[in-house]
Amino acid sequence: MSxxxxxxxxxxxxxxxxxxxxxxxxxxxxxxxWPVPRLARVSGVSEAHFARSFKEAxxxxxHRYLLTRRIERAKAxxxxxxxxxxxxxxxxxxxSLGTFGRTFRDVTGESPGExxxxxxxxxxxxxxxxPCFLSAAHRPDLTIAVSEKRRQEADDRVxxxxxxxxx
Amino acid sequence: xxxxxxVVGLYVRDQDEALQFYVEKxxxxxxxxxRNGDYRWLTVQHPEQPSxxxxxxxxxxxxxxxxxxxxxxxxxxxxAMPPLVLDVDDCRAAYDRMRARGVEFTQEPIERYGAxxxxxxxxxxxxxxxxxxxxxx
Numbered sequence: 001m002s003x004x005x006x007x008x009x010x011x012x013x014x015x016x017x018x019x020x021x022x023x024x025x026x027x028x029x030x031x032x033x034w035p036v037p038r039l040a041r042v043s044g045v046s047e048a049h050f051a052r053s054f055k056e057a058x059x060x061x062x063h064r065y066l067l068t069r070r071i072e073r074a075k076a077x078x079x080x081x082x083x084x085x086x087x088x089x090x091x092x093x094x095x096s097l098g099t100f101g102r103t104f105r106d107v108t109g110e111s112p113g114e115x116x117x118x119x120x121x122x123x124x125x126x127x128x129x130x131p132c133f134l135s136a137a138h139r140p141d142l143t144i145a146v147s148e149k150r151r152q153e154a155d156d157r158v159x160x161x162x163x164x165x166x167x
Numbered sequence: 168x169x170x171x172x173x174v175v176g177l178y179v180r181d182q183d184e185a186l187q188f189y190v191e192k193x194x195x196x197x198x199x200x201x202r203n204g205d206y207r208w209l210t211v212q213h214p215e216q217p218s219x220x221x222x223x224x225x226x227x228x229x230x231x232x233x234x235x236x237x238x239x240x241x242x243x244x245x246x247a248m249p250p251l252v253l254d255v256d257d258c259r260a261a262y263d264r265m266r267a268r269g270v271e272f273t274q275e276p277i278e279r280y281g282a283x284x285x286x287x288x289x290x291x292x293x294x295x296x297x298x299x300x301x302x303x304x
Binding site for chain 1: 180240241243244250252271274275282284288292296
């Protein structure tokens with residue numbers, strides 16, 4: 001996970017500024033679908049170059065970046081609203097409750113319901129930080145693909161060992 | 168004199184472009200604009216905040232080496248510089264006014280816990296939150 005990204009990427013700042021626009025658009029509407037052609041149009045980059053340029057610039061492929069934003073927003077809705085989990089799923093861009101629950105657990109290590117219960121139980125003293133920055137700080141740091149994360153966790157589960165509920 | 172923070176600088180990709188943005192689109196005033204060879208010390212000021220200057224600087228030699236300057240230009244263009252917050256009385260009115268002048272907003276005004284915030288970027292990529300505080304805070 002280290003080794004790349006600490007040096008300048010050598011990308012043209014003008015291109016980076018346009019790629020940032022695609023990232024901003026996903027931030028603003030993470031519940032919408034963001035296929036590569038749409039993102040490439042926002043950045044004024046060819047579809048063939050977009051995904052690679054985006055990953056080089058921001059360290060993650062565009063679809064995974066979108067996933068982190070959706071999970072971040074789902075966490076905020078679970079924490080701050082009374083919306084049922086089903087509605088949180090649809091509000092954050094998932095078409096299926098099952099996919100949402102599975103992905104959420106894979107990324108965060110707990111189910112949407114568990115996260116809500118835990119957040120409710122904890123008291124927060126974060127009143128002095130603007131809420132917009134707080135939510136960014138709670139964004140999952142998804143440095144590997146969800147499928148890879150699943151695989152690693154499956155490997156960690158040694159048969160017979162006890163699995164703790166919350167890491 | 169009053170003690171405290173006097174100048175905080177931003178890195179921008181082009182000082183002329185930044186000057187135009189902060190003055191014409193955001194309503195800041197030029198405080199200092201002095202050149203010495205290739206170097207230009209440029210600061211602007213919010214009209215209601217005379218004790219604070221916002222510096223608009225380019226990453227350039229001899230302050231930093233050429234490779235570092237390039238890295239900084241990339242970081243700015245990627246929106247990787249630290250958060251900036253502009254306090255306003257009326258976020259929605261400011262949003263309408265600034266948007267009409269062509270400011271690139273990245274988030275429309277949203278009310279959260281009684282405060283209203285919106286986001287915009289300067290042409291270089293520096294990200295601003297514009298916040299209307301909750302009444303009474």
